[in-house]
Amino acid sequence: MTTALITGSTSGIGAAFARRLAADGHDLVLVARDTERLRGQATELHDRHGVEAQVLTADLATDGGIEAVAERLGDGRAPVDLLVNNAGFGNKGRFLQVPVADELTMLKVHCEAVLRLTSAATGPMRERGRGGVVNVASVAAFVPRGTYGASKAWVVQFTQGAARDLAGSGVRLMALCPGFVRTEFHERAGMGTDSIPGWMWLDADKVVAAGLADLARGRSLSVPDPRYKALMGLAKLAPRGLVGGVSARTGRKYGPQ
Known part of the structure; x- marks a missing residue:
C-alpha cells in the first residue's frame, strides 16, 4: 500500500x-x-476507508515546521x-497595503517550504525509482497580480524545471493550477467573493x-477545467495591462487552497 503526505490537509x-x-x-x-x-x-478517513492516517502538526511558516515535515x-x-x-494562504490588500512581514511569510510557505519539501x-523517490509530487499553484501564476501570483508563478516554474531535470527517473512532478475553488481560503483571508461570477467557481473534488x-x-x-484553460489561452494573447486590470476587478487573489 502506498502513502501520500498532504500539507494543508484539513x-x-x-x-x-x-x-x-x-x-x-x-x-x-x-x-x-490544528x-x-x-x-x-x-x-474519519480511517473509519470510512480503512486506511492508516498519521497526524503531523506543523506550521510551514516556521523552520521547525518545515524541518519536521x-x-x-x-x-x-x-x-x-x-x-x-x-498549504497556502492569501493576504487581503494591494501592494504596500500588506505588511512586508506578511508578504515574507507567504513566500516562506508558498516558495521556501515547497522547495525544501519537494x-x-x-531524493528518496529517485533512489526507489518511483514517486510523485503535486505542487498546488493557481491560475494567478499567469496574470500580473501581486505577491500571491508571483509566488505561484515561482511554484509553476520550479515544478516544471524540476520535472525536466528528473525526467526518466520514475519521479513525476506537476504544478496544479486551479482557478476559484469553493473552500475556506477567501473567508480566512477576509476577502469578499461577491464580485466573482458563479461560473468561475470550481468544485474541490x-x-x-x-x-x-x-x-x-x-x-x-x-x-483542471476547460473554462480556465480557455481563459489562460486568452490571457496569453491579451496585453498584460488589460489582464491585470481584469484580475483586479474579479478579486484580490485566485486562491485555490
Missing part, C-alpha cells in the same frame, strides 16, 4: 486530496497546524510515495480528480 483542496486518496486506498500523512482538527480528519519525508522505514504541497521527497488524472498522464502542468 480544508479545501488539501481535504479533497485526502478524501480521494483515502478512497483509492492510500495511507496518509496529514499535515496542518492538531485537534487533524485528529478528527484522520479518524522534511524529516518525515526522508524516513526510509515508512516511505512517502506521493507528496501534495497544498527536495526532501524527491473535481479539481483533485482532474489533477490526479493529469499526473497519471505524466503532465507537469494541470489547469
Whole structure:
C-alpha cells in the first residue's frame, strides 16, 4: 500500500486530496497546524476507508515546521510515495497595503517550504525509482497580480524545471493550477467573493480528480477545467495591462487552497 503526505490537509483542496486518496486506498500523512482538527480528519478517513492516517502538526511558516515535515519525508522505514504541497494562504490588500512581514511569510510557505519539501521527497523517490509530487499553484501564476501570483508563478516554474531535470527517473512532478475553488481560503483571508461570477467557481473534488488524472498522464502542468484553460489561452494573447486590470476587478487573489 502506498502513502501520500498532504500539507494543508484539513480544508479545501488539501481535504479533497485526502478524501480521494483515502478512497483509492492510500495511507496518509496529514499535515496542518490544528492538531485537534487533524485528529478528527484522520479518524474519519480511517473509519470510512480503512486506511492508516498519521497526524503531523506543523506550521510551514516556521523552520521547525518545515524541518519536521522534511524529516518525515526522508524516513526510509515508512516511505512517502506521493507528496501534495497544498498549504497556502492569501493576504487581503494591494501592494504596500500588506505588511512586508506578511508578504515574507507567504513566500516562506508558498516558495521556501515547497522547495525544501519537494527536495526532501524527491531524493528518496529517485533512489526507489518511483514517486510523485503535486505542487498546488493557481491560475494567478499567469496574470500580473501581486505577491500571491508571483509566488505561484515561482511554484509553476520550479515544478516544471524540476520535472525536466528528473525526467526518466520514475519521479513525476506537476504544478496544479486551479482557478476559484469553493473552500475556506477567501473567508480566512477576509476577502469578499461577491464580485466573482458563479461560473468561475470550481468544485474541490473535481479539481483533485482532474489533477490526479493529469499526473497519471505524466503532465507537469494541470489547469483542471476547460473554462480556465480557455481563459489562460486568452490571457496569453491579451496585453498584460488589460489582464491585470481584469484580475483586479474579479478579486484580490485566485486562491485555490
